[in-house]
Amino acid sequence: MTETIKLMKAHTSVRRFKEQEIPQADLDEILTAGQMASSWKNFQSYSVILVRSQEKKDALYELVPQEAIRQSAAFLLFVGDLNRAEKGARLHADSFQPQGVEGLLITSVDAALAGQNTLLAAESLGYGGVIIGLVRYKSEEVAALFNLSDYTYPVFGIALGVPNQQHEVKPRLPLNQVVFEEEYQEQPVEAILDYDKVQADYAGARATTSWSRRLAEQFGQAEPSSTRKNLEQKKLL
Numbered sequence: 712m713t714e715t716i717k718l719m720k721a722h723t724s725v726r727r728f729k730e731q732e733i734p735q736a737d738l739d740e741i742l743t744a745g746q747m748a749s750s751w752k753n754f755q756s757y758s759v760i761l762v763r764s765q766e767k768k769d770a771l772y773e774l775v776p777q778e779a780i781r782q783s784a785a786f787l788l789f790v791g792d793l794n795r796a797e798k799g800a801r802l803h804a805d806s807f808q809p810q811g812v813e814g815l816l817i818t819s820v821d822a823a824l825a826g827q828n829t830l831l832a833a834e835s836l837g838y839g840g841v842i843i844g845l846v847r848y849k850s851e852e853v854a855a856l857f858n859l860s861d862y863t864y865p866v867f868g869i870a871l872g873v874p875n876q877q878h879e880v881k882p883r884l885p886l887n888q889v890v891f892e893e894e895y896q897e898q899p900v901e902a903i904l905d906y907d908k909v910q911a912d913y914a915g916a917r918a919t920t921s922w923s924r925r926l927a928e929q930f931g932q933a934e935p936s937s938t939r940k941n942l943e944q945k946k947l948l
């Protein structure tokens with residue numbers, strides 16, 4: 712096994728941090744490593760806002776009450792970004808039509824790949840972190856707080872810092888229920904029930920609800936409206 716694979720298999724999200732800063736040199740390494748992720752046509756359709764001031768973190772926490780935001784040494788807001796694309800495209804054409812599903816997939820996949828690279832790089836230096844997708848539930852307010860321009864939107868954040876907690880690695884679905892040979896294989900409901908048990912055993916006394924119940928909470932209702940409204944305001948839908 713390589714050191715890289717060992718690191719990847721040891722990943723757990725960290726949501727509590729010590730009151731310790733991340734030196735600038737480490738942040739530079741983490742962010743430049745993150746930037747080396749592949750991107751659609753090398754468009755690099757994302758930006759990152761590095762938040763270090765406690766004031767700004769607290770303001771974000773007011774909108775998105777996740778303790779990891781407030782405690783983080785650095786909070787990175789990953790922004791889907793076609794603002795540069797607009798400027799580049801208009802050098803050559805009057806028409807700029809980023810609205811729709813493709814534009815959203817291009818930007819969110821690029822942001823996700825860079826984000827995952829960033830988190831792994833941070834973990835390789837002994838830091839911990841957690842991705843915070845809940846920023847999307849307050850997309851309009853978050854966009855205003857960070858002065859986001861047309862053709863940009865918050866995809867997720869990453870709270871980073873020196874870990875002040877350690878969890879066991881969270882068990883994943885069995886590999887053969889996620890990776891299929893040659894063609895897709897729809898899974899029986901028993902596979903879901905089995906994983907509910909695996910998750911319940913992992914969570915132990917900390918368990919509040921089951922994995923499948925969380926699926927029901929997420930997908931049993933219409934999506935929150937703020938993401939769509941903000942995307943419309945930013946001319947991406």
Ligand SMILES: Cc1cc2nc3c(=O)[nH]c(=O)nc-3n(C[C@H](O)[C@H](O)[C@H](O)COP(=O)(O)O)c2cc1C
Binds near residue numbers: 880
């Ligand atoms: C897109 C995305 C958004 C997430 N948003 C949140 C979040 O808002 N708050 C949180 O505590 N964890 C969040 N997480 C972390 C997941 O809950 C976590 O990765 C998952 O439970 C697996 O646990 P592990 O990372 O410890 O292995 C997010 C993860 C992803 C990939």
